[in-house]
Amino acid sequence: MLSVLTNRSVRPYLLLVAITVVLWILDGGRGVFFTTSTAFSVLQQFATIGLIALGLGLSMIIREIDLSVAGMMSLSGCIAVLTGAGQPGLGVALAVVFGMVWGLFQGAIMVWLRLGSIGVTLGGLLTLGGLAYVVTGNLSISYPRMDVALAVNHPVLEIFSLRSLVALIAFLAAAFFMARTRVGRDVYATGSDHRAAMVAGVRTSAIVPAVFACSGMLAALAGSLLSYSLAAASGVALTDVLVPAIAAAIIGGVSLMGGRGTPIGIVGGVLVLCLLSSGLNAIGTPPAVHDVVTGGVLFLVAIADAIDIDRRLFAVQRYWREMFLRRDDHIGLTKPRPPGSVYHKEAVRRSNATPLIK
């Protein structure tokens, strides 16, 4: 039982159950929460954040981080809208190819120049964001094909849509790939210990660009589908998607220390955030509450995953224990106290004697 609780990929699903219960209680029998429309809206958001979170999560599994996904998302939306008016498929394909090329480029300069991913992808984020502004001319450009916009969002089986199905298939493929193939194992090995993996014969210099290519492609896919569904694209995006995507990956059990987390866990993390957002919306709270709750959850997970949290908690415990033990002085117990210890200093203070050791 305990092993289930400590399993990182299970954690988001426990959280999911807890949030469902809380929202159900908050709903209070009005019946606005448990509806197919809430499920549909959860999955629609899942389609947007999910693919970004998957790409980011994969980059975090190899102990890097791909901040450029936010810029890639807005730029690929622009590419798809500008080129996909005649053939919607062509627009998506061009955007995805661009995402792959850019991801390969970022991964390659990281490997060749031995650069950290934060710097490179931060530069990538700013460059891609700038490119999106240049391509759109700082305007919001509209997509003329309303039929495509409707088709992408048309409900399938009540709760799914083309977009959310694409996202789910991407997750299933990634889950299979990471769990069942040799390359998947190699990706985990690269993230757990880069040098050891290299020594063991993993081609880490190929894995890193490949993972960044994947994350670029996933971000491009998400961006182009989102722009189709909104029938518009613009250069403004940046952090709006970055925070929820990173939050989803972290809640889903991915560690920034690398080598941990699974696509299935990330699905759970994304669903937690989407459920929170849609559920709070359904029961009628202002959108800012969603920000607060997301931030709060992310904050708590960050503290729970912190390196020194155990040490600090132990220090607090010890402090309380010493406070408790000090009461012995009141009842007059005189134990031998090692000089210099808290007990000794306290005893000295109480007896007003000159201290032997400062």
Added chain:
Amino acid sequence: MKDQTLPSTSRDDWRLPLPHSTRGRVLVAIRFAAVLALIIAAASTPGFFTTVSLFSLLNTTSFIGCIAIGMTFITLSGNIMSFALGVTLSTSGIVFIAALPLGLIPAMIAALTFGAALTAVQGVVIGYFRANPIIVSMAALALITGCATLITQGRGVYPAGDEAALLKGRVLGVPIPVAALIVTVVVAQIVLSFTQFGRQLYMVGSNWRAALAAGLEPARVVLGAYIAAGLCAAVAGILMAARYSSGDMELGIGYDYNAISAVLVGGTAISGGEGSAIRSLTGAFIIAVCQVLLLLNGFSSQIQFLAIGVIVLLVIMLQTLADGG
């Protein structure tokens, strides 16, 4: 063959601190060439060296400069960057405007305390618990944005009187935002170079474990760095709120990215432990000059966004030369 690398020149050595490795010298040459190219471009652009254009350049730099100096403390301490300095700017601006009825000085103190408190909480979590700085700052971004929107109900705050008009004036002929930037840079540089805290900050940033082994309390130093960053953000918030006569969550949008760009372009290492406030100011200036040059030469403002991105990417790639990549 790699050059014989000697230990870098010590602090008491007042010769030009040229690096001993060829790579390092190439890097210095590239930096000088880039600055020279920028100066030539500026000189050949009509209308750049006019008082109006220079003052507007200084004015825009003053806000980004303040935030960039705050960000420098965080970057130096080894915590990469914060995504929450922009919202710290906005919220301290709101606090400043809201507290103005108490008087100018109390309002400024309130805003500074508020900004420092916001980042201090993050500093505690990052320093004492060693939580991931990127995640914590993103959580703080969402939390602060949400709470501030709930409290202000998404509306801006406007001052009743015109106490803040004083901050739009000039001191000794220098606009107050520029004067505040200069004061911030000087204070920050003195703190970094000549105080115990500053030296400890460099040590913690370059090697946390070594700092711990040397008997420092790295957590306290990181907390200090975050408080300094909050104070700088609050200074920028006060100046901005005074300039636009309003406190609004929109004020700080985009400043996190601009600030980290300035820090990196200035040559502060993203891995921490190397850099200075002056460098970040230089970075902010270089970016601002590039923007003005592009604007004066008839490029659209979209190109500016792209240019910043490309410059940051190039600078980060050049840094491997310095590290001996």
